[in-house]
Amino acid sequence: MATAVHPAAAVPATAAPAPPRPPPVRAALGHVPQLHAALLKSGELTASPKSFHSLLEAAAHGASPAQLSYAVRLFRLGPRPPLSVPCYNVLMRAFLRAGHLEDALHLFVEMLDAASIWPDQHTVACALKLCSRIVSLDAGRGVQAYAVKRGLMVDRFVLSSLIHMYASCGDVAAARLLFDAVEEKGVFMWNAIIAGYFRNGDWKEVVQLFKGMLEVGAPFDEVTLVSVATACGRTCDSNLGKWIGGYVEEKVMLGNRNLVTALVDMYAKCGELGKARSLFDGMQSRDVVAWSAMISGYTQADQCQEALALFSEMQVAEVEPNDVTMVSVLSACAVLGALETGKWMHSHIRKKCLPLTVVLGTTLVDFYAKCGCIDSAVEAFESMPVKNSWTWTALIKGMASNGRGREALELFSSMCKASIEPTDVTFIGVLMACSHSGLVEEGRQHFDSMTQDYGIQPRIEHYGCVVDLLGRAGLIDEAYQFIRAMPIEPNTVIWRALLSSCAVQKNVEVGEEAFKKIISLDRSHSGDYTLLSNIYASVGRWKDAAMIRKEMKDMGIQKTPGCSLIELDGVVFEFFAEDSDHPQLREIYEKVEEMIGKIKVAGYVPNTADARLDVDECEKEVSVSHHSEKLAIAFGLMKLRPGATIRLSKNLRVCTDCHSATKLISKVYNREIVVRDRNRFHHFKDGSCSCNDYW
DNA sequence: GTAGGGTTAG
Numbered sequence: 001m002a003t004a005v006h007p008a009a010a011v012p013a014t015a016a017p018a019p020p021r022p023p024p025v026r027a028a029l030g031h032v033p034q035l036h037a038a039l040l041k042s043g044e045l046t047a048s049p050k051s052f053h054s055l056l057e058a059a060a061h062g063a064s065p066a067q068l069s070y071a072v073r074l075f076r077l078g079p080r081p082p083l084s085v086p087c088y089n090v091l092m093r094a095f096l097r098a099g100h101l102e103d104a105l106h107l108f109v110e111m112l113d114a115a116s117i118w119p120d121q122h123t124v125a126c127a128l129k130l131c132s133r134i135v136s137l138d139a140g141r142g143v144q145a146y147a148v149k150r151g152l153m154v155d156r157f158v159l160s161s162l163i164h165m166y167a168s169c170g171d172v173a174a175a176r177l178l179f180d181a182v183e184e185k186g187v188f189m190w191n192a193i194i195a196g197y198f199r200n201g202d203w204k205e206v207v208q209l210f211k212g213m214l215e216v217g218a219p220f221d222e223v224t225l226v227s228v229a230t231a232c233g234r235t236c237d238s239n240l241g242k243w244i245g246g247y248v249e250e251k252v253m254l255g256n257r258n259l260v261t262a263l264v265d266m267y268a269k270c271g272e273l274g275k276a277r278s279l280f281d282g283m284q285s286r287d288v289v290a291w292s293a294m295i296s297g298y299t300q301a302d303q304c305q306e307a308l309a310l311f312s313e314m315q316v317a318e319v320e321p322n323d324v325t326m327v328s329v330l331s332a333c334a335v336l337g338a339l340e341t342g343k344w345m346h347s348h349i350r351k352k353c354l355p356l357t358v359v360l361g362t363t364l365v366d367f368y369a370k371c372g373c374i375d376s377a378v379e380a381f382e383s384m385p386v387k388n389s390w391t392w393t394a395l396i397k398g399m400a401s402n403g404r405g406r407e408a409l410e411l412f413s414s415m416c417k418a419s420i421e422p423t424d425v426t427f428i429g430v431l432m433a434c435s436h437s438g439l440v441e442e443g444r445q446h447f448d449s450m451t452q453d454y455g456i457q458p459r460i461e462h463y464g465c466v467v468d469l470l471g472r473a474g475l476i477d478e479a480y481q482f483i484r485a486m487p488i489e490p491n492t493v494i495w496r497a498l499l500s501s502c503a504v505q506k507n508v509e510v511g512e513e514a515f516k517k518i519i520s521l522d523r524s525h526s527g528d529y530t531l532l533s534n535i536y537a538s539v540g541r542w543k544d545a546a547m548i549r550k551e552m553k554d555m556g557i558q559k560t561p562g563c564s565l566i567e568l569d570g571v572v573f574e575f576f577a578e579d580s581d582h583p584q585l586r587e588i589y590e591k592v593e594e595m596i597g598k599i600k601v602a603g604y605v606p607n608t609a610d611a612r613l614d615v616d617e618c619e620k621e622v623s624v625s626h627h628s629e630k631l632a633i634a635f636g637l638m639k640l641r642p643g644a645t646i647r648l649s650k651n652l653r654v655c656t657d658c659h660s661a662t663k664l665i666s667k668v669y670n671r672e673i674v675v676r677d678r679n680r681f682h683h684f685k686d687g688s689c690s691c692n693d694y695w
Numbered sequence: 696g697t698a699g700g701g702t703t704a705g
């Protein structure tokens with residue numbers, strides 16, 4: 001092998017001694033031109049390939065575009081010694097670092113074409129990185145073929161880069177084959193393979209791999225922990241998650257913001273909101289991702305008020321929210337039915353020109369639909385540049401729950417025409433549409449078509465929709481037979497759907513049967529007893545009705561407290577039945593009395609079937625009048641500007657008494673009232689409801 | 696001479 005001879009060594013001994021020169025140093029950034037000039041002047045630049053390489057590297061290492069172009073001129077124009085492979089490598093790395101992928105690619109091709117240049121393991125590692133960046137499996141395979149031909153597959157940098165290339169181009173299986181074949185795996189390889197599974201959302205495999213690492217004592221670093229902690233959150237593996245949390249605290253890694261954010265996310269997803277929050281509060285600096293992680297933690301844990309409160313704090317801290325943050329806060333608004341707050345979020349999105357991504361747009365559609373503003377939902381839907389099956393599904397479900405079944409079905413057929421593949425959830429929306437609008441035949445057809453035309457196996461939720469569809473349409477026996485023929489074991493949701501249909505249809509026999517089934521699975525749900533009792537009462541079997549209520553009382557089954565939410569000036573107020581917490585309770589009760597008095601004149605007769613059990617008969621009327629909805633409506637009448645729509649959302653289904661009362665209130669007070677219950681919307685106007693009393 | 700990470704919807 002030829003050895004590069006330093007020109008100084010070739011100088012005859014008799015010649016005058018050369019002045020002492022500093023050894024080729026890597027110049028500090030910014031001193032490149034001076035170094036360049038010095039080397040030119042001494043003649044070393046062209047005489048010493050090593051010096052040229054150092055200068056090139058010094059120039060290429062700089063971060064600025066000016067320095068990179070300096071390096072390119074040095075490389076292309078010279079004066080310089082003949083180019084070596086390391087020089088090419090230096091420039092290629094610089095192109096990659098600067099994100100000039102095309103230039104890097106051209107340089108690589110140039111190397112392959114040059115007669116005297118043989119790309120080495122450094123080049124190959126670089127080229128593979130390039131393939132990962134441009135996500136080109138084909139190019140990556142080509143580079144691998146070259147590496148094999150040149151016997152470079154023993155180099156651990158080449159192997160790591162190759163594993164990374166396959167993993168980031170989506171071929172995790174190929175990455176895994178290579179990975180498994182390597183005996184001595186370093187952190188790079190472990191992180192590359194973990195990142196591959198991470199990218200594919202294969203959280204379980206990420207966790208498995210890490211457990212394997214711990215077993216064999218493989219090395220890991222903070223980046224490994226970020227991926228694994230995130231995966232623990234997604235798989236709810238709180239044991240491993242806590243182990244990582246403890247490790248991070250012990251090893252004093254809490255200064256790593258990404259890692260702590262991953263832990264915040266992990267704790268929140270494992271249900272440890274308190275732990276997540278204390279980590280979050282202890283962070284030295286919180287960027288938008290950290291805030292978003294904590295906010296989404298609250299939203300996903302159904303602590304929506306906390307999510308919105310934290311968003312306010314984020315604004316006080318002057319951290320600009322991004323599209324991801326807005327997704328979480330809008331979902332929170334959707335859950336709370338906080339229309340005004342959500343509208344503010346929407347205008348904020350517009351004002352800040354945040355990108356209307358598919359996810360954000362879908363969240364907006366869902367938000368408006370869940371607030372009963374179906375027209376705004378349609379507007380948001382139409383404004384989206386890109387929609388996917390989630391977007392269509394959100395609107396279909398929104399239409400369905402707002403009682404616009406026909407339109408939901410039309411949307412579904414437009415969706416199919418647009419070649420957007422429906423999913424299992426889409427069909428839940430379609431079946432809900434049929435069920436809420438009494439479209440029995442269409443429902444049957446869609447249910448069959450789902451399996452036959454789309455190969456989607458019905459889940460228990462789909463069966464539930466069909467039971468609901470048949471039962472509410474009065475086809476109780478068919479619904480019952482349908483349940484008996486189900487290939488999967490019916491759960492309480494299925495039997496409950498049947499029971500509530502029986503309550504609507506006053507069917508004692510099947511109702512008793514459904515009740516028995518429910519009790520055998522879960523006897524703790526107060527609503528079931530109420531429904532059966534109501535069925536008895538509706539056919540005049542008062543003794544049986546009373547017996548069921550006594551049974552419930554004896555067993556100590558508590559009614560789930562009814563809760564209604566109403567938003568006023570961006571603040572969400574919560575009302576519970578017999579609420580005793582509100583500062584203006586007296587005025588609210590007076591307003592309720594006024595309301596009841598006025599609607600009685602219009603024909604309202606209290607229905608005490610849903611009254612509390614622990615009061616005597618004459619108090620029941622008062623008890624019913626203090627249902628959370630009536631308190632919230634009274635509050636709305638007191639506080640909202642005249643004529644404004646009263647919107648509330650509640651945790652249970654609307655009871656019969658509140659339903660008939662609200663219809664009359666809408667007429668007597670000439671107000672639109674929109675109530676979202678746990679299943680659907682009721683738009684009350686002029687004494688009638690959009691559900692046509694079918695709910 | 697190597698790579699890499701955290702937040703989002705029906």
